[in-house]
Amino acid sequence: MLRFALTRIVMAIPTLLIVAVSVFVLIRLIPGDPASLMLGDLATPASIADLRARLGLDQSLFTQFGIWFGNLLKGDLGISINSQEPILPLILSRFWVSAQIVLVAVFFASLVAVPAGVIAAWRQDSILDLGLVGAATLLLSIPTFWLGLLLLLFFGLKLEWLPVVGYVSIGDDPWRGIIYLIMPILTLFLHEIGVILRMARASTLEVLRLDYITHARAKGLSEGAVLWRHAFKNAFGPTWTLIGLVLGNLLGGIAVVETVFTIPGLGRLLVDSIFARDYPVIQGCMLFVAFCYVLVNLVIDLCYPIFDPRVTAQ
Amino acid sequence: MNRLSAHLIGAAVAATLAGPALAQSLTVSVAADVRSINPGVNRDDNTDDFVLQMVEGLVGYDEGGTPGPLLSEKIDVSSDGKTYTFALRKGVKFHNGAPLTSADVVWSWNRYMDPKTDWRCLTEFDGRNGLKVEAVEAPDANTVTMKLNAPNALFLDALARTDCAMAGVIHKDSVKADGSFDKPIGTGPFKMGEWKRNEYFTMSAFEGYASPKTDGKIDGYLGSKRPLVKDVKFLIVRDPATVKAGLLSGAIDMGGILNSDVDELRKAANLTVQVGTNAVRHGLLIQTRDPLLKNVKLRQAIAAAIDYDELVSAASADLAKPNNSPLYPGSSYFGDVEKQGFKYDPAQAKKLLQESGYKGETITILANKRPTAVSFPQAVVAQSMLQAIGIKVEIEVLEWATQLDRYNKGNYQMQAFSFSSRFDPALGFEQFSGNKDKQPRKIWEEPQALALIDKAMVVADKAERQKLFDELHKRYIAEVPMIFTFNGVEPYAMSKRVKGFEAWQSKQRMWEVTLAN
Numbered sequence: 087m088l089r090f091a092l093t094r095i096v097m098a099i100p101t102l103l104i105v106a107v108s109v110f111v112l113i114r115l116i117p118g119d120p121a122s123l124m125l126g127d128l129a130t131p132a133s134i135a136d137l138r139a140r141l142g143l144d145q146s147l148f149t150q151f152g153i154w155f156g157n158l159l160k161g162d163l164g165i166s167i168n169s170q171e172p173i174l175p176l177i178l179s180r181f182w183v184s185a186q187i188v189l190v191a192v193f194f195a196s197l198v199a200v201p202a203g204v205i206a207a208w209r210q211d212s213i214l215d216l217g218l219v220g221a222a223t224l225l226l227s228i229p230t231f232w233l234g235l236l237l238l239l240f241f242g243l244k245l246e247w248l249p250v251v252g253y254v255s256i257g258d259d260p261w262r263g264i265i266y267l268i269m270p271i272l273t274l275f276l277h278e279i280g281v282i283l284r285m286a287r288a289s290t291l292e293v294l295r296l297d298y299i300t301h302a303r304a305k306g307l308s309e310g311a312v313l314w315r316h317a318f319k320n321a322f323g324p325t326w327t328l329i330g331l332v333l334g335n336l337l338g339g340i341a342v343v344e345t346v347f348t349i350p351g352l353g354r355l356l357v358d359s360i361f362a363r364d365y366p367v368i369q370g371c372m373l374f375v376a377f378c379y380v381l382v383n384l385v386i387d388l389c390y391p392i393f394d395p396r397v398t399a400q
Numbered sequence: 401m402n403r404l405s406a407h408l409i410g411a412a413v414a415a416t417l418a419g420p421a422l423a424q425s426l427t428v429s430v431a432a433d434v435r436s437i438n439p440g441v442n443r444d445d446n447t448d449d450f451v452l453q454m455v456e457g458l459v460g461y462d463e464g465g466t467p468g469p470l471l472s473e474k475i476d477v478s479s480d481g482k483t484y485t486f487a488l489r490k491g492v493k494f495h496n497g498a499p500l501t502s503a504d505v506v507w508s509w510n511r512y513m514d515p516k517t518d519w520r521c522l523t524e525f526d527g528r529n530g531l532k533v534e535a536v537e538a539p540d541a542n543t544v545t546m547k548l549n550a551p552n553a554l555f556l557d558a559l560a561r562t563d564c565a566m567a568g569v570i571h572k573d574s575v576k577a578d579g580s581f582d583k584p585i586g587t588g589p590f591k592m593g594e595w596k597r598n599e600y601f602t603m604s605a606f607e608g609y610a611s612p613k614t615d616g617k618i619d620g621y622l623g624s625k626r627p628l629v630k631d632v633k634f635l636i637v638r639d640p641a642t643v644k645a646g647l648l649s650g651a652i653d654m655g656g657i658l659n660s661d662v663d664e665l666r667k668a669a670n671l672t673v674q675v676g677t678n679a680v681r682h683g684l685l686i687q688t689r690d691p692l693l694k695n696v697k698l699r700q701a702i703a704a705a706i707d708y709d710e711l712v713s714a715a716s717a718d719l720a721k722p723n724n725s726p727l728y729p730g731s732s733y734f735g736d737v738e739k740q741g742f743k744y745d746p747a748q749a750k751k752l753l754q755e756s757g758y759k760g761e762t763i764t765i766l767a768n769k770r771p772t773a774v775s776f777p778q779a780v781v782a783q784s785m786l787q788a789i790g791i792k793v794e795i796e797v798l799e800w801a802t803q804l805d806r807y808n809k810g811n812y813q814m815q816a817f818s819f820s821s822r823f824d825p826a827l828g829f830e831q832f833s834g835n836k837d838k839q840p841r842k843i844w845e846e847p848q849a850l851a852l853i854d855k856a857m858v859v860a861d862k863a864e865r866q867k868l869f870d871e872l873h874k875r876y877i878a879e880v881p882m883i884f885t886f887n888g889v890e891p892y893a894m895s896k897r898v899k900g901f902e903a904w905q906s907k908q909r910m911w912e913v914t915l916a917n
Contacts, residue, residue, distance in 0.1 A: 116801075116802065117801070117802040117805040117806070118799075118801030118802050118804065118805045119801075119805060119808070122804055122805065122808050123801055123804060124442075124444070125520075126444070126820060127804075127807075127819055127820055127831065127841075128563055128820060128822075128831070130523060130529060131838070131839055132523045132528050132529065133520070133523050136522075136523065140518065168435060168442075169433075169435060169436075169442075169597065170436065170442060171597070180598075235641055235642075235645075238642065238645050239645060242645060242649055243645055243648055243649050246649065249651060250642070250645045250646045250649045250651045251429070251635060251637050251642055251643075251645070251646040251651050251652060252599075252600075252635060252651065253599055345638050345639045345642075346639050346641070346642055347642070348599075348635070348636065348637050348638070348639075348642060350597075350598035350599055350636075354598075354638075355598075361799070361800070361801065362801075363801055
C-alpha cells in the first residue's frame with residue numbers, strides 16, 4: 087500500500103510540472119496586461135512602464151519563469167499583483183471556504199444518490215426507476231447559477247428563512263457560519279445528486295446482469311443480500327471513481343455558486359485573477375487545483391481495495 | 401417535519417441572523433473589494449470611493465467638477481502663477497484627535513513624492529509629465545506653499561484628482577515604525593473600521609469631524625459632509641441578481657443596480673430608485689490611421705448614420721440622453737456650442753458614403769459584454785444603423801482585458817468603448833488626443849487640435865478657455881475622430897429608510913446620509 091501511494095505521488099510530480107509550465111506560458115499568450123488593467127484609461131506610458139518595472143513584468147519570460155519556479159521550490163507562490171497579499175495563505179484561506187461547501191455537498195449527495203441509484207437499477211423500468219432517473223436528469227440539467235437563484239428567491243426572499251447575501255466564517259461564529267453555507271451546499275448537493283445517481287444506477291445495472299448475481303439468487307439469498315452484499319460492492323467502484331473526479335473538479339471550480347451566494351472561495355479568486363491578469367495568483371491557483379485533483383484521486387485509488395481486493399493484488 | 405415546525409425553525413434561524421439591533425448602521429453593496437486602504441496606492445475607482453470618505457486633500461472637486469478649497473480655506477496664487485499659498489481651515493482634526501497643521505501637510509506630501517510610496521500620481525508632479533512641484537514649505541503652522549516649475553492651469557485639478565486620492569493628508573501615525581503603511585488616519589467624516597478581504601469593509605462616523613459647511617447641502621467633495629450614520633458596511637456582492645434579492649429582502653440598504661433593473665425595482669414597495677449621471681463618456685472609437693477609416697468623408701457618413709436618440713435609449717435602458725460632446729453636461733464649460741452634436745441624417749450619410757468612395761469593405765467594431773458596460777448594446781445598435789446606409793459591419797466580442805490591450809495598441813478599426821471621468825475639459829480632450837507614434841492608444845492627432853489642447857492646459861482665464869474648448873468641439877464634430885454618444889448613468893436602489901443620498905460621479909458618498917429606524 088505504501089509503495090503504491092509513493093509511486094502515485096512520484097508520478098504526480100511530472101503532472102504538476104507540466105501544469106506549472108503550461109499555465110505560465112498560456113496565461114501570457116492571451117492578450118492583456120496587468121499594469122494597463124490596474125491603471126485603466128487614465129494611464130500614461132510613463133506610469134505603465136513604472137508599474138511594469140515594479141511588478142517585474144519588464145523582464146524576459148524566461149527570467150520571470152526562473153524567479154517564479156525558484157520561489158515555488160522553496161514553497162513560495164509569490165505575491166498577488168492586485169491585492170499585494172502572499173499567495174499561498176490567500177489560496178489556503180479561500181480553499182478552506184470552498185472545501186467546506188464541496189465536501190459536505192458531495193458527502194450528502196453520495197449518501198442519497200448511491201442508494202437511490204442502486205434501488206433504481208434494482209427496480210429497473212418501474213415507476214420508481216423512471217421517477218428517480220427523471221429527477222436526476224432534471225437536477226443535472228438545471229444550471230447551478232439558476233438553481234442557486236431559485237433557492238435564494240424561495241428560502242431567502244419568499245420564506246425569509248435564510249440570509250440572501252453575506253458570509254460568516256465558521257471559525258468566527260459556527261452557528262451563523264453554517265446558516266450562511268446552507269444554500270450553497272444545497273445547490274451543489276442537488277446538482278451532484280443527478281450526476282452520482284445516474285452513474286450508480288448504470289454500474290449497478292451492469293453488475294445485476296452478471297452470472298454470479300443469478301447464481302446468488304439461485305442459492306436462495308434474499309434480494310437485500312444479493313443487492314447490498316454482492317451487487318453493490320462490485321458496482322460501487324465506478325461510482326467511487328466518479329465521486330473522486332467530481333470532488334477534484336468542484337474543489338477548484340464552484341465560482342458560479344460562490345458568485346451567486348457571495349462566498350469568498352477559491353473558484354471566485356481564480357476567475358477574478360484571470361480577469362485582472364493577476365499572473366502569480368492564476369499560476370498558484372491552477373497549481374493548487376491540480377495538486378488537489380491528484381491528491382483526491384490518490385485517496386480514491388487507495389480506498390479501492392476496500393471495495394475490490396483485486397486492486398491491491400494488481 | 402410538519403409545516404408548523406418548519407416555520408418555527410425558519411423563525412429561529414431568522415432571529416439568530418438578525419442579532420442585536422444596530423441603530424444607524426447602513427449596509428451598502430459594492431461589486432468589488434477595495435485593492436488597498438493606502439490612499440492613491442494600488443487603487444481603482446472603488447478603492448478611491450472608500451478612501452476618500454476617510455481622507456481629504458487641500459482641495460477637492462465641487463459638484464460641477466471644479467476644484468475648490470477643502471482642507472484649505474483660502475488659496476492665493478502668485479502673480480507669476482508659480483506659487484500657491486494654502487491657508488489651512490481651522491479646527492480640523494485627524495481621526496486620532498491630533499490637530500491638522502502645515503507640518504502634517506508637508507510630511508504627507510513628501511511621503512507621496514517618495515518613490516517608495518508607489519503613489520499612482522508621482523509622475524503627475526515630478527516633472528515627467530511637465531508639471532513639477534519644486535518645493536513645499538510650511539512658513540507657519542497654518543500655511544502651506546507649493547512652488548511649481550511653471551504656471552499650470554491644471555495644478556489644482558491635478559491635486560483634486562480622485563485617482564490621486566486628492567493627495568489626501570494623513571497623520572504620521574498612519575505609517576508603522578518600519579515605514580510600512582498601517583491604516584489611513586485622515587481628517588474625513590468617517591474613520592477606518594474593519595476590512596475583511598473579499599467579504600466587506602466598514603467605516604464609522606468620526607465624531608470630531610469638522611465639516612466645511614453644515615447646511616446639509618452636498619457639493620461634490622466640498623459642502624456639508626456631516627457623518628450622520630453610526631457606521632457603514634460595504635458588502636461585496638458581485639452578482640447583480642443577488643444585489644436585487646438583497647435589496648428586496650432588506651439585507652442590503654443600498655446598492656448600485658443594472659440599468660435594466662431600474663423599472664422592476666421602482667415598483668418594489670420597500671425601495672426607492674435614484675438615477676445619477678457622471679462624467680464617464682461612452683462612444684465609438686475610430687482608428688483614424690486605418691486605411692479605410694482615415695477617410696474623413698466615411699467617418700462623417702458614419703456619424704450621420706446614427707440615430708443617437710435611438711442608440712442611447714437602447715443602450716441605457718432609456719435612462720440617458722445623447723451627448724456627442726467630449727465635455728459632460730455638468731461641466732461649467734458645457735455651453736451652447738457643446739450642445740451642438742452630430743446630426744442624424746440618413747440621406748446625408750448615404751451621400752457622404754458615396755463621396756467617400758466606399759466599396760463595401762467590412763468594418764469591425766470591437767465590444768465587450770461586461771454586465772455593467774454599455775459596449776455591446778452600443779455596438780449592436782450602431783451596426784444595424786450603419787448597415788441601413790450600406791456599410792458592412794461586423795462585431796467582434798472580446799473579454800475586457802483583451803479589448804483594453806487592443807485599445808492601448810491602437811489595434812482596431814472601431815470600438816464601443818467608455819472613457820473614465822475627467823472633469824477638466826482640457827484633460828478630457830487630452831485623454832483621447834495625442835501623437836499616435838508616441839502613444840498608439842490616442843485617437844485624435846490633428847496638430848492644430850493638439851496645439852489648442854496644450855494651450856488650454858496653461859491658460860487660466862475662464863473665458864479664454866471657453867473659446868478654446870468651443871473651437872476644439874467644432875473641430876471634433878467636423879473631423880469625427882471618434883463619436884461620443886452619451887454620459888454614464890448610475891442607478892441606485894435603496895431602502896425607503898435611507899435619506900439624503902445623492903448619486904454623483906459613481907461615488908457613494910455616505911456623508912449627510914441618514915437611516916430611519
